[in-house]
Amino acid sequence: MNPISPVIKIHLKHKLTWIGMPWIILLSSFFINLIIAFLIGDKAGFYTGGLVSIFIYMFVAGMVTLNQTFSFSLGLSVRRKDYFFGTLTVIVMASILSAIVLSLLSYLESSVTSGWGYNLHFFSLLHSFDANSFWQFWIFFVVLINTSLSGFVISGIFIRFGWPGMYIFFLIAAILLSVITFACTYFHWWSTLFHWVADHPNMLAFDLLILSLIYAVLSYLFLRKATV
Amino acid sequence: MTNIIEVNQLTKSFGSATTVNDVSFTIEEGKIYGLLGRNGAGKTTIMNMITAQLFPTSGEIKVFGEAPYENQSVLRQICFIKEGQQYPHLFRIADVLDLCPSLFPNWDNEYAYSLLEEYKLPVKRKIKKLSRGMLSSVGIVIGLASRAPLTIFDEPYLGLDAVARGIFYDRLLEDYAKHPRTIILSTHLIDEVSRMLEHVLLLDQGKLIINEEVDAIRGRAYTAIGSAKIMDSFMSGKQILHQESMGSIVSTTVFEPLDKQTRMEAEELGLEITPVSLQQLIIHLTNNTPKRKVDLNQ
Structure with missing residues (x-):
């Protein structure tokens, strides 16, 4: 038997975590925004950031899942390697599934129902992203996988290095973020940055994918040396 | 006799504290071993290292002739029932049992369910909601039904009453007779298990102070x-x-x-x-009062 299949089974025992919950949260956000759009009735179009809730959820799920299942799996004689690849498979599958549904809804929103009748932009936020269906799917997929793996790798730091690791990580992260933010403000890089992102969505997606790969490799290295 | 486990000069330190100190022993196939010692003697640490869940600071461990770390062919032959086993918070007993056939090649589902019935375990209940005794019973059911060639029970009966412990001893001996395997029992309820044990490893403050057949130990005092x-x-x-x-x-x-x-x-x-009962002897040997000034290695 494939050694990663028990790990996949562990994750899919409660499909709610990776498949149900993200959509329960996203759809609640969507319906609230739809009601708001209906109440406002602004024909100019209503843009909302509600979509971000699914990405935040995936980040949290990536973080929690390691904590919930890693030592459980090791306790049942699962190899660290198999745990990692099994979990990665589940994260990739869940991201593909959610990305497909997101792309479909985005297509329905922008091209079929013209914003669900109220010119609402919930799923389709940037025109440069919905040029074609595959591209749309790809962007969603990359962002989903990136958010879940970033949660996963942060949890990996904790599993591998404990609280000291967490302190050092957040210290470095805080310093780096402050320096970058300061530099962007000081050298007036913000607008250049945003324009670059808007003009090069493919490069952005590519960078996010590379980052996700780095997260995956780091998580693997952390887990290989993690103890229970 | 085939050696299932070979531990050679094993040491584990956490910072400045040495939990396991230069321990060497072998475990032979088809016997029931008792890994005994007081709380903090290093029992769980050794078992965690045998199953590659912790890494030794120094020394060597071979399980089924190979290093256990990330070794699929070794790990799938081990079932380690830990006292502090973690379960995902949504998991019910049934969820864990569903996973077992894919984790343990010798898993006997029918046997598992007959044990569940004997322990009157609510299969549909979440593991987080179980009492300490029920939680221990779940571990016992998994450990017995896994029929793993190397089965390790770490304090398997915390919170279990005498009747439930009796069921464990009876079923263990019964199933061991039908499906011989190597079993390691770690416990401090020594008198209760002494009739089952064939060989005792006694740890005291991280050191292995006795490694002998039970009969030989009884004759030593x-x-x-x-x-x-x-x-x-x-x-x-x-x-x-x-x-x-x-x-x-x-x-x-x-x-x-x-x-x-x-x-x-x-x-x-x-x-x-x-x-002297095994328990008395062990209490004497591990009771670290100044009175105990005997050279144990004589």
Whole structure:
């Protein structure tokens, strides 16, 4: 038997975590925004950031899942390697599934129902992203996988290095973020940055994918040396 | 005899504290071992290292002839029932049992469910909602039904009442007879398990102080009971493990084999000789009071 299949089974025992919950949260956000759009009735179009809730959820799920299942799996004689690849498979599958549904809804929103009748932009936020269906799917997929793996790798730091690791990580992260933010403000890089992102969505997606790969490799290295 | 586990000069330190200190032993196929010792003696740490869940600071471990770390062919032959096993918070008993056939090649589902019934476990209940005793029973069911060639139980019956522990001992011996395997039991309820154990590894503060067959251990000490006056002359030159007095009567545990001559001498003096139970002996050996000044390695 494939050694990663028990790990996949562990994750899919409660499909709610990776498949149900993200959509329960996203759809609640969507319906609230739809009601708001209906109440406002602004024909100019209503843009909302509600979509971000699914990405935040995936980040949290990536973080929690390691904590919930890693030592459980090791306790049942699962190899660290198999745990990692099994979990990665589940994260990739869940991201593909959610990305497909997101792309479909985005297509329905922008091209079929013209914003669900109220010119609402919930799923389709940037025109440069919905040029074609595959591209749309790809962007969603990359962002989903990136958010879940970033949660996963942060949890990996904790599993591998404990609280000291967490302190050092957040210290470095805080310093780096402050320096970058300061530099962007000081050298007036913000607008250049945003324009670059808007003009090069493919490069952005590519960078996010590379980052996700780095997260995956780091998580693997952390887990290989993690103890229970 | 095939060696299932070979541990060689194993040491584990956490910072400046050494939990396991230069421990070496082998575990042979098809026996029931007791890994005994007080809390904090290093039992769980050793078991975690055998199953590659913790890494040794130094030393070598071979399980089924190979290093266990990330070794699929070794790990799938092990079932380690940990006292502190974590379960995902949504998991029910049934969820864990569903996973077992894909984790343990020898898993017997029918047997697992018959054990569940015997322990009256609510299969649909979440594991987080179980009492300590029920949680222990879940571990026992998994450990027995996994029929893993190397099954390790770490304090398997915390919170279990005497009846439930009895069920565990009976089922374990029964199933062990039908499906021989190597079993390691870590516990401090020594008297209860002593009838099952064939070999004892006794740890004290990270050091392995006894590694012997149970029968041999029992023969290593005896207790003499009699009046204090006679006792003093009888005991001169003997290794005394423990002495207790009640009025003029003294009970003395001697750490040396009882030979014929000594037995006759005791009888003549009117001293009563009784065997030391495994538990008593181990309490004596691991009770770190200044009284215990015996060189145990003699």
